Amino acid sequence: MPSKLTASAARQNFSDILNRAAYGGERVVVHRGKKPVAAVVPIEDLDLIERLEDELDVKAALKALKEPGAIPWETIKKKLRL
Template structure:
């Protein structure tokens, strides 16, 4: 279960929150000053969370485009534009 909880209530019921997270898999968003400030999640999910500092390393692991592939997005866009318009009011909005 995912729930929002104020920072004050999180402090008051911290032990109960930990039990709910560990044994029931609950997730909590801690609200401070009316805005989300932190999240409490089970430890097995925490390992999959990423930080902004990890972003450069993530980009380095992505495949790089070959010179022949660089214009692929332009080719796709041209193909889309070349399609005939949809009849009548069938346009998707």
């Protein structure tokens, strides 16, 4: 479970939060009032999120290519004057 800090506490302890994420693998959620607004996570977590997003994008693109009525790339290039 991630640690929780207010935005003020996060600002005052930013260096410590970075170290906790970078070296301790800890996730820290920053709140404004009761609402979570940001998170500091280890870079490995961000890399994983980005790889998962890329994989989802590829799956969506492959699905779109299979749909009937797809517009050929050459047609798009002509319309966009590429």
